[in-house]
Amino acid sequence: MTLEAHVPSGPLAEKWQHYLDKAKLVNPANKRKHEILVVGTGLAGGSAAASLAELGYRVKVFCIQDSPRRAHSIAAQGGINAAKNYPNDGDTVWRLFYDTVKGGDYRAREANVHRLAAISNQIIDQCVAQGVPFAREYGGLLDNRSFGGAQVSRTFYARGQTGQQLLLGAYQALERQVQAGGVEMFPRREMLELVVVDGAARGVVVRNLVTGELERHAGDAVLLCTGGYGNVYFLSTNAKNSNVTAAWRCHRKGAFFANPCYTQIHPTCIPVSGKYQSKLTLMSESLRNDGRVWVPGAAGDARAPGDIPQTERDYYLERRYPGFGNLVPRDVASRAAKVICDDGFGVGATGQAVYLDFADAIGRLGESRVRERYGNLFEMYERITGENPYRAPMRIYPAVHYTMGGLWVDYRLMSSIPGLFVLGEANFSDHGANRLGASALMQGLADGYFIISSTLGDYIASGGGSGEVRASEAAFDEAANAAEDRIRRMLHVDGTKTVTEFHRELGQIMWDYVGMSRNREGLLHAIDAIADLRADYWENVSVPGRKDALNKNLEFAGRVADFLELGELMARDALHREESCGAHFREEYQTPEGEALRRDDAYAYVAAWESTEDAAEPVLHKEALSFEAVDLSTRSYK
């Protein structure tokens, strides 16, 4: 089978328009005959559900939390990109496109990224119209800042709470449709199976998390907007409920999983403080605009940071990358921190941290300006660590943050199962091997507000999802039975280890061998170790409580079971990709200076994995990436 991405013909900048011109439309009166199932209410799902209901579709929406407003998107801090060029600093759609493709180390589909950049401006217009309180200048116009190493200021932000404000905008639009009757909302539901009828996605089985009941919902198409899978590492900046289950269940039903090994490790997070640690907290990347990263010049120097004179400090990012300094992209900054700590220069009790120092900024701007810019972040830091970052430098370390991989989708956001569309972080599409800051919010909202309405309409108008399907059909029985079976099995193992203990062990394997730096031997070890752990899980896990009641431990048990399968696929993907690109760093493939060595001749493709009965034998499909508009160059931030 060859993967058909359905990229429209024509010059890059005209492809999306060309698509829109040709896309089939659903008659307005017919839209209400179509039921669309949307799983997830983050930026992607919330915006999609609201927009589709506005158009007249009947929409059912599911989410894990007690309210759609609590999706993980709420936690995004820094901002959202758009090519408005309000600051007059030379930004264009092309430049945003180019930066994103380059930032992704040329492993994204060119046409998708261009569309994303072209839509970016509409997103800002839409959000402002909804009343999203973006930061403004004194004259009343919108303010922009530079973010994540971009050389133009194109990031729109709402203090350090951009995700919150954008999500509340989408949530309110969604609730408006609930009131209008276009959306039926099902909170505290977890999708456990996809239902495929005659080869097309036609329904879902969800568990009512309060009663434990398995509910069946039939529809004409399913939109998976279930976020990323960073929690496979146990510790990450993701919310505790973020998981891969919905995507993984679809993968097991035939949806290809693309580039699972591309994991973004964010350079500025609060370091791990102990073994009971349950999650990690991001300190926004914007801090690198004014903070300087350093470690002591001598390994093992245990003096307090203030006692180390300037001449005995190593500002290693500024030293290695004089061009970009502290603003190098995330993958580069993270790896540099790891290398320097592995070499024994790390600071703090664990030696797994570097300093992020604001002393110069405070000297230059004054404490009150610094407080204005970063006050809430400094407070958050102090709340968690008990230390005051105005007095002493922050200690930071990289942490798992975002997953560029996800279910494979074509240009229309449709997976390899017809009728199953995948939006937001759950798909693989736009960020290649490394995502630039402030581009995930942009992608989620582009997918949900502006792309899916046309591509879903085209699918339906072309006959997709036609013919009535009832939730009593055999395919629903089969899916519900499979979900029921797994639940029963988990409850019956009655072993001695908790779900969290397994999860933590898996996370450690992933972090050590499938983390910031990978090699063949380590990956082979990880594949074995994960398979062993998975076998142990089904013999030794202890899941207390009942299935017909609220039982969060049971929910997590199911998610960890799926992570135990995903982890192995990530390791296999990382093993097969014998090059370094973006966040995927294979130690065997580096330049003499220790930078990533891409191998475009052999690996300029999307790796899309098809699941088989045997976890050890997934089938690789390749979507070749051809670049018409940009030259593949080596990223250099020197």
Add this chain to the structure above:
Amino acid sequence: MAQTMTIHFKIWRQSGPDAKGKLVDYTLDNLNEDMSFLEALDVLNETLIHKGEEDPVEFDNDCREGICGSCGVVVGGIAHGPMKATAVCQLHMRHYKDGDTIVVEPFRAEAFPIVKDLVVDRSAFDRIIAAGGYVSVDTGGAPDANSLPVPKNDVDEAFDFATCIGCGACVASCPNASASLFTGAKIAHLAHLPQGQAERKQRVVRMVDQMQAEGFGDCSNHGECEAVCPKQISIAAIAKMRREYLRAVFG
């Protein structure tokens, strides 16, 4: 190394909405001051699972960064616990002493029925928003974002109200179980912006009516809500809501 501490918990256990609940004692001697409060509850649950006699304690949480509004319990008689401007997921054990006793209870209000243990049903909040907490613009068609300048002060003020995380602490702390701070915050957010003007009147009337229909009490200016709000939303939101309501009904 962080100091090890022993803490005595008294935690509300209730198996379902209609079951009788009670406070149950648990002592943990392996906590430390760097842990968050929810991590201490994680430790308790791990211990309970290993013992195998009792089910783990259910409590809502997700971001553990004080922004999603999932978490919310009453700790030592105060919604979200003793630290000002801090959601309970951001509370750390260093604020307690070795040997302390901590009472943990759910948010209590008629409009927030208990689901299980510390988990309550806050869906009434969603219905209040659905009644009118938005600007009715469909996707597409919005004018250029800079076509409508908004004075910085107005946006800043709107923002202060828009930071509400919908956790429900205001309701739990109010002697009347009023949802006025929550509802007022959304009304004030949108009333401060030009985008919110077109629907200003109907919004406040619908949202206030819905709030009452959900069984929340009236506000009688106790001010407890402002004191516990993890986002420090000012009680000025409630005054704004009242003014907007009067203006809509009589104006």
